[in-house]
Amino acid sequence: MSLSNRITTLTPDASGGWELFFRARAMIDAGEQVTELTIGEHDIRTDTRILDEMHRAARAGHTGYAAIPGIAPLREEIAARVQAATGVPTTLDNVVVTAGGQAALFAAHVATCDSGDRALFIDPYYATYPGTLRGASATPVPVKASPDSAFQPDPADIDAAAADGAASLLINSPNNPTGVVYSRTTLEGIAEVAQNSDFWVISDEVYDTQVWQGDHLSIRALPGMAERTLVVGSMSKSHAMTGSRIGWIVGPKEAIAHITNLSTHTNYGVAGFVQDAALYALRQGPGFEEEIAAPFRRRREIALDILAGQNVVRAVPPQGAMYLMLDIRATGLSGNAFAEKLLDTHRIAVMPGESFGKAASGHIRVAMTIGDDAFAAALKSLVAFAAAQI
Structure with missing residues (x-):
């Protein structure tokens, strides 16, 4: 008796390329301070008005x-x-x-x-x-x-x-x-x-x-x-x-x-x-959706200002979504190596581009999902780290 080929081959590498994310989470669980810029999870919770409606509907049967x-x-x-x-x-x-x-x-x-x-x-x-x-x-x-x-x-x-x-x-x-x-x-x-x-x-x-x-x-x-x-x-x-x-x-x-x-x-x-x-x-309506999106629009501008002051880390034009794709090939490191070293030395967790396919090799993905000041500090540290690799 065995499991189906369909289920056992769903993700051939088992982790789906998210080893660094799992390692960062393990560090956090162990009590270490890690700045997590990995996944697309808002730094706000669901609006209480929506939760109130959910509660009302449930209580109403x-x-x-x-x-x-x-x-x-x-x-x-x-x-x-x-x-x-x-x-x-x-x-x-x-x-x-x-x-x-x-x-x-x-x-x-x-x-x-x-x-x-x-x-x-x-x-x-x-x-x-x-x-x-x-x-x-x-x-x-x-x-x-x-x-x-x-x-x-x-x-x-x-x-x-x-x-x-x-x-x-x-x-x-x-x-x-x-x-x-x-x-x-x-x-x-x-x-x-x-x-x-x-x-x-x-x-x-x-x-x-x-x-x-x-x-x-x-x-x-x-x-x-x-x-x-x-x-x-x-x-x-x-x-x-x-x-x-x-x-x-x-x-x-x-x-x-x-x-x-x-x-x-x-x-x-x-x-x-x-x-x-x-x-x-x-x-x-759209106004509410704009409120939800506003922090990411703001952090995009923060990021572009920081990145404009150097030429080691290049941003793929950030036109939408809550992420930055950063080209770090000038450092000579792969996305995996860069992200692992950044986590080890600065306790900043980002996603290697290789997690998302071969085309993004030599890149990292940064989620704009923490508060403005912490995001700016982390990105400045990332840029300084990249410059030190040259």
Whole structure:
């Protein structure tokens, strides 16, 4: 008797490349002072007004089974939000509520990929992407986005990867880990390849409220793409509701109906009182979302000011999301070596670029997720450390 090949090969290196994160957490658990700039967790908690609504809904009895595709008012609110942002007609029948963005990513690939199908994704990538594709029984195929092109994917590279067949392409803009927002030219090129090669696009847009430079464009809004795109959204980043585990997929009605059926056979819906809280949060409007995003916008400016005073550490243009991708190749160190040494000598924890794929080698990712003063002090120490390696 043995476990399935699917589960035992989900993450071939077991850690998913997050060894440094685990080591930093162990140091903290042992009582050491570590400045943690590793993961995308807000330094504020979920707003008490949202928690009050969650409490009210639970006490009012919304603790039983909730509608599996999501309660109608929430799906209508999500549809209205998406339509207002993109101009694409969207109704509640285009929306299914999921247990966070991660569950949405898995469901989207189950919906679009048969066993063994090639599922393309952009490298650098969010750490769970390859395992998610393997979990859906697809074959993960990375497509490199070069640092020399500011990590904008080249549609020609996607076209070349699709020549051997592809069921889907997973993109993420604003991007984690790079902080890059894909340009209209990039997205139009991807859309052309998707239509010519006839594959689905799964667009992870969980950072759509964190855009610092330029405009966020959903690929679903481009001509011919609404019928072949599944958009993943989430309350985690936009409303600091990471632990509430609530997200969604927006897509064609037929696909949403089948994904709803999948939900019936997996998590059987999302807690009703959490959905009520999400509905309340979304109804607070863009102003509330801007409040949640404001600290990251502010810290981006702090970082750019600090980095402007030297030429050893270069920032990949931070256009969106709560991260900085920093090019430290001038030090002669790999991202892994730099991050390990920084943790050892300064007790500052950052993520090696190699944690997110081969394309980000020689880079580190810094999460802008601690208070302004502490963030500025840590970044100054990082820059001084980098200069000392020359």
